[in-house]
Amino acid sequence: METISFARGVPAPECIPVHELADCARAAIEEGGAAVLSYGPGGGYAPLRAWIGDRYGVEPERVVVTNGSLQGFVFLAERLAAAKRVLVEAPTYDRPLRILARLGAEVVALPMDEEGLDPDALDRALRDGPAPAFLYTIPTFQNPSGRTLSLERRRRVLDVARRHGLLVVEDDPYGLVSFDAEPPPTLHELAGGEGVVHSSSFSKTIAPGVRVGWFVLPRPLAGELEAMAVSTYITPPFLTQATVFEFLRRGSFELNLERVRGLLRARRDAMLAALERHLATDCRKGWSRPGGGYFVWLDLADDVDAADLLERATAAGVTFVKGADFFPGGEGGTSSARLAYSFVSPAEIEEGVERLAAAVPARVPV
Ligand SMILES: Cc1ncc(COP(=O)(O)O)c(C=O)c1O
Structure with a gap:
């Protein structure tokens, strides 16, 4: 029996425009010559x-293109967060948690609900403790919960941040991968580019293997x-960056994005339908209904150990990532799971949820 992975938060192979990228790489070398090598x-x-600067309405000097956005986060965290206090919403993307722990940062978890991060909890944390280096947040189609911070909450988060002089780091790799309505404007946009560092990536809209992400920052930073x-890797990999640029220049980006949205929408729909169909047990508490991105967050009854x-x-032949991995120090999410629908086919999703449901204890009262 082949294992079905709801653990892999990566795109299905058919999302990646292999042939078009091969063509763009060739054109990038032929046209860019030695400069891109x-x-x-x-x-x-x-x-x-x-x-990128044009898209954000900022001068290019404020854009730093990094080897995936995670590399940029490492730089930013090394510069600002070492041995400092950092606020995060919980659950949150596990890799930044590990990077911050490695740097000796004190990571403070803020609660979130279906509408995203709780702005009142943010306000309390800022009043109660020493000034943090920044707030790290993924407001749109969040990893791991699939949730999106509502427009009203975005305004409140920015208002609280402004009052306390808090720098907000907005990680937004999924914003363009929407399936239904457009998500609310980014925090960066709502703040007019002030007080918000914004990062994104072509990992979810072109291919993760090109390793092209970016940060939009205040000029000195x-x-x-x-x-x-420069001091880490001397030079960026211009070949992949020029390949991505060629892909954009040809107008392939929007077409590919529509295609990727369709492929992932079918997977999201298959996941939600399969959960409804198979997880009709008394130990389910509920799951998120993402409007985009890669993930569904599943909450089970408190006495189910994920x-x-x-x-x-x-x-039983299906894997996921347990909720605790997305909480600082593993404190939280013990009865929750992150289910990634991005990698598997709709048929595998149906089969995988059936296997998962069979593994959930059936008699636990909610
Ligand atoms: C929230 C979030 N930020 C950043 C990344 C990393 O993106 P990149 O491939 O650009 O490093 C991911 C990848 O899964 C992610 O989910």
């Missing part, structure tokens, strides 16, 4: 920086990140 400025391939990039369930599910 040489050392160059640490902030990234100039035409791509300009394209952008210069510092650029210097960190780590035990993962063992039983793995034996």
Whole structure:
């Protein structure tokens, strides 16, 4: 029996425009010549920086193109967060949690609900403790919960941040991967670019293997990140950045995005329908209904241990990531699971949820 993975938060192979990218890579080398195969400025391939800057209405010097947005987060965290207090919503993306722990940051978890981060809890945390280096948040189609911060809450979060002089780091790799209505404007946009560092990536809209992400920052901080990039890897990989730029220049991006949205929408729909059909047990509490992105967050009854369930599910041929992995110090989410629908086919989703449901204890009262 082949294992079905709801653990892998990566795109299904058919989401990746392989042939078009091969063509773009060839064109990038032929047209860019030695320049795209040489050392160059640490902030990234100039035409791509300009394209991104244009989209955000900022000068290109405020854009730093990094080897995936996670590399940029490492630079930013090293610069601002080492041994400092950092606020995060919980649950949140596990890799930044590990990076912050490695840097000795004190990570403070703020609660969220279906509408996203709770602005009142943010306000309390800012009144109660020492000033944090920043708030790290994923407001749109969040990893791991699939939830989106409502417009009203976005305004309140920004208002609280402004009052306390708090820097907000908005991680937004999924915003363009919407299935239904457009998500609310980004925090960066709502704040007019002030007080918000914004990051995104082509990992979910073109391919993760190109490793092209970016940060939009205030000018001095952008210069510092650029210097960190140079001292870490000398030069960005211009070949992949020029390949991505060629993909954009040809107008392939929007077409591909529509295609990717369709492929993932079918998977999201299959996941929600399968949960409704198979998880009709008294130990389900509920699950998120994402309007985009890769993930559904499943809450089970408090006495269901997600780590035990993962063992039983793995034996039954389906995997997921247990909720505790997305809480600082593993404190929380013990009865929750992140189910990624991005990698598997709709038929595998149906089969995987059936296997998962069979592994959930059926008699636990809610
Ligand atoms: C919220 C979030 N931020 C950042 C990343 C990393 O993106 P990149 O591939 O650009 O490093 C991911 C990837 O899964 C993610 O979910």
